Amino acid sequence: MSGSKSWEQGGCLCGKVRYAIDRGGIAGQAHCHCRDCQRATGSAFATFCFVPDASFRADQGEAKGFTVQGTSGGSVTRFFCPDCGAQLYSEVAVMPGVRFVKSGSLDDASWMEPQAVFWCDTAQPWVAMPDGLAEHATNPG
Ligand SMILES: [Zn+2]
Ligand SMILES: [Zn+2]
Numbered sequence: 001m002s003g004s005k006s007w008e009q010g011g012c013l014c015g016k017v018r019y020a021i022d023r024g025g026i027a028g029q030a031h032c033h034c035r036d037c038q039r040a041t042g043s044a045f046a047t048f049c050f051v052p053d054a055s056f057r058a059d060q061g062e063a064k065g066f067t068v069q070g071t072s073g074g075s076v077t078r079f080f081c082p083d084c085g086a087q088l089y090s091e092v093a094v095m096p097g098v099r100f101v102k103s104g105s106l107d108d109a110s111w112m113e114p115q116a117v118f119w120c121d122t123a124q125p126w127v128a129m130p131d132g133l134a135e136h137a138t139n140p141g
Contacts, residue, residue, distance in 0.1 A: 004024075005022045005024060005025075006022060006023040006024050007020040007021065007022055007023075007057070008020060008021050008022075008023055008106055008107070008108065008111075009059070009106075009107050010088070010101065010105045010106040010107055011059075011060075011061075011088075011105060011107070012061075012063075012080070012081030012083075012084050012086035012088060012105065013081065013084040013085075013086040014081060014083050014084035014086070016060070016061040016081055016083050016084070017060065017061035017062065017063050017081045017086075017088060018059040018060035018061060019056065019057060019058050019059055019060075019088065019089075019101075020056075020057045020059055021049065021051045021055055021056055021057070021101055021106075022051075022054075022055035022056075022057075023111070024055070025051065025052050025054060025055025026049045026050065026051055026055065027050040027051070027052060027098065028049070028050040028115060028116070029047070029048070029049050029050070029103075029112055029113060029114040029115055029116075030047070030048065030050075030114055030115065030116040030117065030118055031045050031046070031047045031114055031116070031117045031118065031130075031133075032045060032046045032047075032048070032117075032118040032119055033045040033117065033118065033119040033120060033122055033123035033124070033127070034071065034118065034119040034122055034138075035122050036068060036070075036076065037119075038122075038124075040078050040087060041087055041102075041104075044123075044124050044126075044127045045123065045127065046087075046102060046103075047102070047103040047104070047109075047112070047114055048089070048090070048100040048101055048102050048103060049100070049101045049103070049112065050098050050099075050100060051089075051098065051099045051100075051101050052097060052098055053097050053098070053099070056089075056099050056101070061081070062082075063079035063080060063081060063082075063088050063089075064079065064080060064081070064082040065077040065078065065079045065080075065091075066078050066080070070092065070093075070094075071138065071139070072094055072139055073094075074092065074093035074094040075092075075093045076090055076091070076092050076093070077090060077091045077092075078090045079091070086105060087102050087104070087105065088101070088102060088105045089101040089102060089105070090102075114130075114133065115133060115134060116133055116134040116135070116136065116140065117129060117130070117133050117134070117135045117136065118136050118138070118139055118140060119136070119137075119138055119139070120135050120136065120137055121137045121138060
């Protein structure tokens with residue numbers, strides 16, 4: 001049925017914070033290998049969906065934000081569960097109205113198809129780049 005929403009649910013490790021995103025509204029998907037994503041996730045890179053406000057639904061609990069100055073000059077706020085610390089999504093000042101939802105917080109992220117890789121310049125040398133994706137040295141554009 002055209003126009004129907006297809007909600008995918010997600011949440012933190014302890015279950016306190018829950019949200020849902022409408023798959024039909026997703027504006028893009030990417031991996032980011034910047035140093036801030038490496039530190040914030042405690043891993044080699046972050047993978048996320050670009051979710052417009054209209055396609056994001058806060059279902060339960062309240063995420064806490066931590067803001068840093070992004071490399072482009074604007075602020076980046078990463079939201080996480082105040083109890084378990086699990087990363088949920090980010091908001092970027094230069095792209096208002098969009099949340100960058102972390103793939104690992106989705107209950108099922110197997111449907112995702114990331115199209116791009118950001119910050120290849122700071123990717124760890126032991127991480128293999130997937131074939132066929134648009135690779136950007138830093139942020140795109
Ligand atoms: Zn939690
Ligand atoms: Zn990043």
